[in-house]
Amino acid sequence: MTAWPMVTLGELMVKRAGSVDPAKHPDESFDLYSIPAFDSGLPDVVVGAEIGSSKQVVRTGDVLLSRIVPHIRRAWVVGSERGRRIIASGEWMVFRSDRIHAGWLRHVLVGDLFHSQLMQTVAGVGGSLMRARPAHVATIEVPLPPLPEQRRIAAILDHADALRTKRREALARLDELTQSIFIDMFGTELANAGGHVPLGEQLSFLTSGSRGWARYYAESGEIFLRIQNVGDDELRLRDVAYVDPPSTAEAKRTKVRVGDVVLSITADLGRTAVISEAAAGGYINQHLAILRSDRFEPRFLSRVIASPAGQRQISAKSRGGTKAGLNFDDVRSLLVPCPDRTRQRHFVKRVENIEAIREEGLSALTELDTLFASLQSRAFRGEL
Structure with a gap:
């Protein structure tokens, strides 16, 4: 094992990267390293008139580290110049030094050891307002x-x-x-x-989950399915909650069987999944509905609803604004x-x-x- 010297990130962190207000250059195109652009692997090309706030000026080879939750584990090396000025969102912490190889530092910043230390610097009131604090990140030591x-x-x-x-x-x-x-x-x-044909004519059972399950949450027991457990024709069981269910008619009504199709009917509408053996006997919350049919193979029905044609119908039937939803008549009237x-x-x-x-x-x-x-x-x- 090699004993390498350690260095604080403050010694590598750019304190004043400089800034530019793109709105003052409305016709100029910029390479913008934004948080949303990270997944594509390339910066956005945006004209100044479309950028609403001042941005950091960064250079080729700079290492960017996201400080915003839930995108906290993202590090990006600024690429080569493409004939435009390079700018970055203020949600990035910027590192630059002739003592580091950018690829090395990027791997350090997304590694498990550093990530656990970074999360200790996070503060805020919750959700998207949680951020790592640069002054605290600067005190973390990394090998050099x-x-x-x-x-x-x-x-x-x-x-x-x-x-x-x-x-x-x-x-x-x-x-x-x-x-x-x-x-x-x-x-x-x-x-x-x-x-x-109307979906309702082919269903033998249709119901939705109910509220008030928080009191039954438990460390183990029966699976409790929430909207995050349902995807695009996919059941996601990596992050599940458990309940110790009551022996009530209401609980029995919302208990799922193998082959049931579950459909999200509020918030993020139109997600579907088929209940597997692993989830059978579980329960659903109020954002989900159970569709049970003797006429359809469950996997076929789930895929029909998840198809572009099915999703267009759901979008057309969506009720409300920020709390969009489907009622049972909407579900029954879907044409399949x-x-x-x-x-x-x-x-x-x-x-x-x-x-x-x-x-x-x-x-x-x-x-x-x-x-x-x-x-x-x-x-x-x-x-x-």
Whole structure:
């Protein structure tokens, strides 16, 4: 193990990066490193007239670290000049020094050890107002190996991280394949509105969750499904709550079975998922509805609602403004195609084959994530 010297981030942090008010240059185009642009990997190209506030002036090779929750674990190296001035949101902390290799510092700033220290500097009143405090971040110490060693380790970590990125991209392609199969098999029915039937005529059971479940929250027990557990035709069980349910008719009414389709009917409308064995016997909150049918294969029904045609109908029926929602009549009146069960089962079988491959991919990605975290830890201890 190599004993590297430590340096406080304050020694690398840019205290006064300089600023520019783009509104004073309305016709000039800027490369804007914003928090939302991070996921695309490229800065936004925006004219000054469209930028509403002053921004930091940054340089190629600067390392940016987000200080805003929930985007706290984001670090970005400013890319090369593209013929425009480069500016950045004030939500970034900026680091610059000829003592660091930018790729090395970026890996340090997204590593588990630094992240746990960074979260100790966060303050605010909750939600999007929670931010890391730069003055406190400046006191955190990070290792500082010689520059050639920084470059070597950054190259190793970059290569390992690229393998994880490729795995995620492959999983995203599988999700696209499911949608393509659905369109290939049922595109004609989706386009032919004359062959659609009201969803309510095909349902044997429709209900929504109720309020007041907070008193039954528990460390373990039955799964309690909330809106974050339902995606785009996907059940998400990585972050679930548990309840010790009461023995009441109200509780029994909102208990889910294998094969139920759950639909979000308030807030973020139109999310769907099919209840699996892992979630069976759980309960739903007031933002979700249970759809039960003897005429549809659950996976087919969930995909129909999640399809662009289904989502357009839901958007058209949305009631209210900031608290948009669907009532039972809205749900029942959704028009859906109703192909024979043989074709529906054929679709489900193809989806199940894809999901088996996806599960293998997720398992491999989890292993890669574990190995990458171990590799980072060893790198920062000087063991690579």
